[in-house]
Amino acid sequence: MGFDPVERSKKIENLVMKDGERKYYRFRYSLYYGGIVTADSVGCNLLCAYCWNYFKNMRLEKVGDFFSPEEVAEKLVEISRKRRCDLFRISGAEPILGRKSAEHTKEVMKLVKGTFILETNGILFGYDPSLVDLFTDFDVLVRVNVKGWDEENFERITGADGRYFHYQLKALENLYGKVRFWVAVMYDLFGEEGLSELKKKLPVPCRIEKEYLEKYSFVVENLRKRGIL
Ligand code: SF4
Structure with a gap:
């Protein structure tokens, strides 16, 4: 049986967050x-078997340094000026692991003053709807990467207990009418x-983006190990 992603969120948040x-x-x-x-986090x-940041996310203690929202924003704004680009995101990780990481993300958004694409798996937005309310006043577009079309495939792809799949769908319901969002799937x-199975289960109308595998050798191996390929 897979792990509990809500419990895992708490543990991981304690490893990657420190004093804001x-x-x-x-x-x-x-x-x-x-x-x-882009700010790459862990x-x-x-x-997920196909996570491009799989190994860094498995070695959290050894990767990266702690940055305050002000420090992150300063670095992002500098790149934004040089590149004349005012679109921002956090990548390589789940930005919303609980209230502490959500508040941190919100502060970064507040400081960069551009359009923010919040890439998330939505588990915590499904579990705790009050986290959605943190983002209603921002120029933010939420991209919810839905990981499966049923419990069995969610578990196989993510390693998490399939019974938590419903939090991904619940996230869409919680975001609907509050924050602009769309769904992405690994086509x-x-x-x-x-895709057609998932469409039947979507609780609210939403656009679906198809994304495609980046077939790094470790991704193919992970997919094989999980019996997906
Ligand atoms: S949700 Fe995204 S960051 Fe997290 S393991 Fe899956 S692909 Fe990687």
């Missing part, structure tokens, strides 16, 4: 979304069948 500061290991401009200023409540794993 969060662990990051890189600040960069990336070409996703047509160009976006620490996630899931363990290489879903296929048309998985």
Whole structure:
């Protein structure tokens, strides 16, 4: 049986958050979304077989340094000026692991003054709707990466107990009408069948983005080990 991602959120948040500061290991401009200023962080409540940051997220103690929201914003704004880009995100990790990390993310958003794409798996937004309220006053677009189309596939892909899949769907309900959002799915794993299963379960209308596997050798190996490929 998979792990409890809510319990894991608490443990991971305690490792990557300290006195309002969060662990990051890189600040960069990336070409996703047509160009976006990116802060790469570590620490996630899931363990997706295809996670590009799998190994860093498994070695949290050894990766990155703690940065305050002011320090993160300063680095992002500097890149933003150089690149003339006012789109921002945090990547490589789950930004919302609980209240401490959510408050930190909110502070970064407040300071960078641009459009923020909040990439999340939504587990904590589903578990605690009050976390959504932190983001209603910002220029934010939430991209919820839904990991499966049923409990079984959610468990196989994320390593988490399939019974927690419903928090991903609940997150959409909690975001609806409060914060702009869309859903992303790993189409290489879903296929048309998985996608149509998920569509039947979506609690609210939403746009679905298809994303595709980056087939690093460790990703292929992880997928094989989980019986997905
Ligand atoms: S939710 Fe994202 S950051 Fe977390 S393990 Fe999955 S792919 Fe990696």
